[in-house]
Amino acid sequence: MGLRGHKTAAASGGQTVRCLVALIGPTHVAFPAHWVRGIITPAEAGSGGRVTWANSSYERTDLAGRLTIGAQMVTAETRIILYGNELRSRSFMVNGVLGLIDVERAQIQPLPSQFRGGERDRLLGLFSGTAYVALIANPFWVLELPPRKNALDAFVFQASERRAGEFDSRLRLSSATHEDAVPTPAGHET
Amino acid sequence: MLRAQLRRQAQVGTKGTAEARMQGLVVFSVAGQRLAARTDEIGGVMPWPGATVVPSDTPFVASLVRQEKHCLPVFDLAAKFSRTMHENEPLCLIVKHVDGPLAICIDSQVPSLHMVARSAMHYRVGNDPDIAGTCVAGDEELPIINLTTLGVSSIRPAR
Numbered sequence: 006m007g008l009r010g011h012k013t014a015a016a017s018g019g020q021t022v023r024c025l026v027a028l029i030g031p032t033h034v035a036f037p038a039h040w041v042r043g044i045i046t047p048a049e050a051g052s053g054g055r056v057t058w059a060n061s062s063y064e065r066t067d068l069a070g071r072l073t074i075g076a077q078m079v080t081a082e083t084r085i086i087l088y089g090n091e092l093r094s095r096s097f098m099v100n101g102v103l104g105l106i107d108v109e110r111a112q113i114q115p116l117p118s119q120f121r122g123g124e125r126d127r128l129l130g131l132f133s134g135t136a137y138v139a140l141i142a143n144p145f146w147v148l149e150l151p152p153r154k155n156a157l158d159a160f161v162f163q164a165s166e167r168r169a170g171e172f173d174s175r176l177r178l179s180s181a182t183h184e185d186a187v188p189t190p191a192g193h194e195t
Numbered sequence: 196m197l198r199a200q201l202r203r204q205a206q207v208g209t210k211g212t213a214e215a216r217m218q219g220l221v222v223f224s225v226a227g228q229r230l231a232a233r234t235d236e237i238g239g240v241m242p243w244p245g246a247t248v249v250p251s252d253t254p255f256v257a258s259l260v261r262q263e264k265h266c267l268p269v270f271d272l273a274a275k276f277s278r279t280m281h282e283n284e285p286l287c288l289i290v291k292h293v294d295g296p297l298a299i300c301i302d303s304q305v306p307s308l309h310m311v312a313r314s315a316m317h318y319r320v321g322n323d324p325d326i327a328g329t330c331v332a333g334d335e336e337l338p339i340i341n342l343t344t345l346g347v348s349s350i351r352p353a354r
Contacts, residue, residue: 124249138261
């Protein structure tokens with residue numbers, strides 16, 4: 006992602022989860038980044054039921070609707086996130102992309118137990134930035150895969166495994182994405 | 196010496212009995228609805244920090260507020276009473292909820308502390324499990340709200 010939007014919130018050696026933080030409506034939603042395949046503009050995505058990008062096909066899903074966040078207006082900041090693993094892939098619209106952030110596992114707060122509904126399937130937890138609170142979407146729910154216990158653990162890595170500034174080769178982001186990524190404002194570091 | 200000790204104990208006992216007959220209540224309002232709650236159910240009051248919306252299916256629990264390094268769930272008490280908050284500078288009441296700390300947005304009027312005789316408190320089981328009964332605090336008869344179990348069993352708005 007050109008690392009313009011890449012922030013590190015983890016102490017070296019700690020367990021971290023790399024997240025792509027995006028805006029859906031007024032809500033900051035963080036997607037564990039291992040399954041992010043790309044970020045493209047609506048024009049690049051074209052129309053139709055599927056998005057084809059880099060020889061891969063992504064079924065469109067109304068993630069905002071599924072999250073019950075409501076309708077989104079398409080603006081210059083609107084992006085389509087291509088998300089998938091070896092089993093399934095989906096594409097969905099977001100109102101903007103803030104960038105990648107490495108979040109220390111200990112900084113991730115589970116969803117408080119007063120939340121008792123379907124949101125417990127949709128969200129794995131949350132973390133606080135200086136200027137926002139990001140809700141971590143459950144990648145298994147995003148891809149409409151069977152639920153998995155301790156889903157977040159599948160996305161945890163040891164910060165010491167990667168050198169500072171090293172790019173995650175599992176993220177295949179298009180070059181357009183690198184330039185289009187909205188850099189995180191200085192005050193948004195966690 | 197022994198007599199003096201007994202006298203002191205008797206005085207302490209009388210005071211303790213009197214205290215036992217009183218209940219500390221905090222009176223606050225939510226969108227104009229005046230409510231009373233036991234003081235031991237309240238963790239504090241702070242300025243309303245602004246809430247983050249959470250897409251939620253849980254009745255009346257659909258946002259979070261920051262408190263220090265953590266986020267607390269918010270119970271929308273105004274919505275429960277089918278009211279709308281119009282405050283410019285509301286306060287945040289922190290509740291000692293059974294499931295962990297919980298925040299409630301209340302009116303800007305600072306909550307007041309009342310010592311109420313237990314005889315002035317009337318517990319009764321009604322339609323709303325979040326309401327324990329009524330009490331007389333000052334000149335007002337107020338509903339007593341069960342803050343520690345708020346929302347645990349209520350799934351419908353209060354009438």
